[in-house]
Amino acid sequence: MAERLRILLVGASGVLGRAVAAELSPRHDIVTAGSKSGDIRIDIADPASIESGLAAAGALDAVVCCAGAVNFAPLAAIRPARIAQSSYGLGLADKLMGQVNLALAARDRLRAGGSITLIAGVLAQTPIAAGSSASMVNAAIEAFVMAAAVEMPLGLRINAVSPTVFEESMADYGPFFRGFDPVPVARAARAFSRSVEGLETGKTFRVL
Amino acid sequence: MAERLRILLVGASGVLGRAVAAELSPRHDIVTAGSKSGDIRIDIADPASIESGLAAAGALDAVVCCAGAVNFAPLAAIRPARIAQSSYGLGLADKLMGQVNLALAARDRLRAGGSITLIAGVLAQTPIAAGSSASMVNAAIEAFVMAAAVEMPLGLRINAVSPTVFEESMADYGPFFRGFDPVPVARAARAFSRSVEGLETGKTFRVL
Numbered sequence: 001m002a003e004r005l006r007i008l009l010v011g012a013s014g015v016l017g018r019a020v021a022a023e024l025s026p027r028h029d030i031v032t033a034g035s036k037s038g039d040i041r042i043d044i045a046d047p048a049s050i051e052s053g054l055a056a057a058g059a060l061d062a063v064v065c066c067a068g069a070v071n072f073a074p075l076a077a078i079r080p081a082r083i084a085q086s087s088y089g090l091g092l093a094d095k096l097m098g099q100v101n102l103a104l105a106a107r108d109r110l111r112a113g114g115s116i117t118l119i120a121g122v123l124a125q126t127p128i129a130a131g132s133s134a135s136m137v138n139a140a141i142e143a144f145v146m147a148a149a150v151e152m153p154l155g156l157r158i159n160a161v162s163p164t165v166f167e168e169s170m171a172d173y174g175p176f177f178r179g180f181d182p183v184p185v186a187r188a189a190r191a192f193s194r195s196v197e198g199l200e201t202g203k204t205f206r207v208l
Numbered sequence: 209m210a211e212r213l214r215i216l217l218v219g220a221s222g223v224l225g226r227a228v229a230a231e232l233s234p235r236h237d238i239v240t241a242g243s244k245s246g247d248i249r250i251d252i253a254d255p256a257s258i259e260s261g262l263a264a265a266g267a268l269d270a271v272v273c274c275a276g277a278v279n280f281a282p283l284a285a286i287r288p289a290r291i292a293q294s295s296y297g298l299g300l301a302d303k304l305m306g307q308v309n310l311a312l313a314a315r316d317r318l319r320a321g322g323s324i325t326l327i328a329g330v331l332a333q334t335p336i337a338a339g340s341s342a343s344m345v346n347a348a349i350e351a352f353v354m355a356a357a358v359e360m361p362l363g364l365r366i367n368a369v370s371p372t373v374f375e376e377s378m379a380d381y382g383p384f385f386r387g388f389d390p391v392p393v394a395r396a397a398r399a400f401s402r403s404v405e406g407l408e409t410g411k412t413f414r415v416l
Binding site for chain 2: 047050051074075076078079080081082083084086088092093096097100101102104105107123124125127128129130131132134135136137138139140141142143144146147148149150151152153202
């Protein structure tokens, strides 16, 4: 396990992405990516951007995602609508299918034995006001990695990390998470290390 | 609990829908709906069809859904794509958002104290070949009902039923479910009764 890996980190500029970079960069080579910054530009909501970004990244042992947008909206404000017009559309197109598409593209490019790690979140198991999109999307990501793991070629592994709210994010998200015990983002970053540097696949590593 | 309820049953013509009708019709008034048959035409993939169908149904105490399509495709055959072009698009637009939109429309029309029951499935917890879309969608439905339940108005309840493969469907689905113990569809129908005639909300009733 002392092998030095080349890791693409998508969403590198956020609170979580920076913590994951700090956790992994002492032992591995990190290629940072984001929609607005990083070594490479990748907008996960755009499949063409994922493909071109991965092509630009070159040979990789791991793809790690810390990016993904969802809407927070009270259920009472959500009307029936097709996905493209729905309040649920952002989460389905960005955090869910953005990460699924990133995983599919990584499947076709990673070195044998490589790994893919996606970001989910505690709302998969926990209902909060305005959180129905995040709950839906996070649970879908967990189930996707479980299912995709058994069909991955070349010994590729795929896992998700599902953290609760971060101490470092309470200024922004605290009102949604009253009464929750936040965790230091460095703990969530260690769960990414466990996925990238461990041997498990199809798992969701919860950080609660 | 001896009250006679008026229940809209969407997907009434399928294997599960017929079993749910057989379970509930001795005690309640069933309005059947489907995309091609039934008292009312509802295609859950079309929000306008949901709205007009519910308007046509009149006063209701419960909406029950036994409809929802997903693609079964080997992961190796799935390429990165936007939702509208993706192999995952059918499941997201039909079984997931079709049922979410049905629930949102029912929320606005059901009598106080009424209930909504959606259909999920065992693949939320179980990976099979070609099943990644079904896994993703079924888990998303479970999490949606958990989250939506806490935001429902007027004491409305919402649950999901998650059955394994039916004995009656093994001729069609058996090759996907080798080694699974199938259940009689009548057992899954009783889980719908538990949702409609019980008091729980935000739950997934598993039939394994």
